[in-house]
Amino acid sequence: MKINEYYIKARLFPTILISIPVLSLYYFGFSEKLIEFTTFLEGYEWASDITLSIAIIYLLVQINRLISKELFQNIFFKEELNMPTTNFLLNSDTSLAKSIKSQLAQKIAADFNIxxxxxxxxxxxxxEARKTISSAVAQVRNVTRNNSILLQHNIEYGFLRNLTxxxxxxxxxxxxxxFLFQYTFPNPFAFKLNFVFLSIYIxxxxxxxxxxxxxxxxYAKILFEQYLKK
Structure with a gap:
């Protein structure tokens, strides 16, 4: 796993924000029981609340990424075939000026033979047109990967998608x-707190x-703008 700025800001940060209900269940409901379970592991320094919390967050990063890509990106964009980066390069789309699309098409053909x-x-x-554009956009992303302006917009988009x-x-x-804090682990404060969480996350x-x-x-506008500058 490569820890970089994108991972921290676009994957880890939204996961920390959405992990609060899970951690509330852990601390208000299961924490004492888990501590009792780990007492016989006294010889291992990693057996602690902090380590368990980190492990939970790491698991949530993977689940969060899976849900955001497979559910939302697939439903809204059919993977990448209906993403703005694809739509913008369709001849029928009017988001970009024809002259700009012509420049992009020529540069893509020259750079990638697509x-x-x-x-x-x-x-x-x-x-077929969308699939061709999608392949071209993947190459465009590769050659602009180190662009700082584009990275910032990519992080913003990734953060929002993963948070959603x-x-x-x-x-x-x-x-x-x-339900748990109402019936299984009665806790009025945790019960009300999770109602607040529900309202926020929905x-x-x-x-x-x-x-x-x-x-x-x-993101699409910045991607093509920065690509033409290369």
């Missing part, structure tokens, strides 16, 4: 916690399509 479909071919087989995906898990855990889900698409558009 030829985007013309209007006629695109109308006959839009799916993770919010699904946070909502589910909050609902479970509400908002990114409700606004998910608008926010992810909006930040995806920002």
């Amino acid at each position: 030829h985007l479909l013309d209007s006629t071919s695109e109308n006959e087989n839009e799916e 995906g993770g919010s699904v898990l946070a909502v589910v855990i909050s609902i479970i916690n509400i 908002l990114p889900i409700i606004l998910s399509k608008f926010l992810i698409n909006k930040y995806g558009i920002y």
Whole structure:
């Protein structure tokens, strides 16, 4: 696992934010029982609340990434075939000026030997046009990977996408916690706290399509702008 700025800000930070309901269940419900379980491991320094919390967060990073990519990105964008980076390069799309699209198509052909479909071919087989563009965009990302401006926008998009995906898990855990803290581990404070969590984490889900698409558009514009400058 490579720890870099993108991992910390776009994956770890949203995971920490959405892990609060899980950690509330751990501390208010299971912490004492887990501590009792780990007492016989006294010879191992890693047996502690801190280590268990880190392990939980690491697991959530993986689950969070899976949900955000497989659920939201797949539903909204069909992987990358309907992402703004793909839509912008379609001949039928008017988001970019024709002159800019022409420059991009020429540069992509020269740099990667990938030829985007013309209007006629695109109308006959839009799916093939989208697949070709998607392949080209992947190459564009590779050659602009170290661009600091693009990295910042990529982090912002990744943070939002992962926060939205993770919010699904946070909502589910909050609902479970509400029942557990009402009946299994009675705790009025934790019960009310998880109602607050539920209200907070459901908002990114409700606004998910608008926010992810909006930040995806920002990212696409910067990606092509920085690529043309190379």
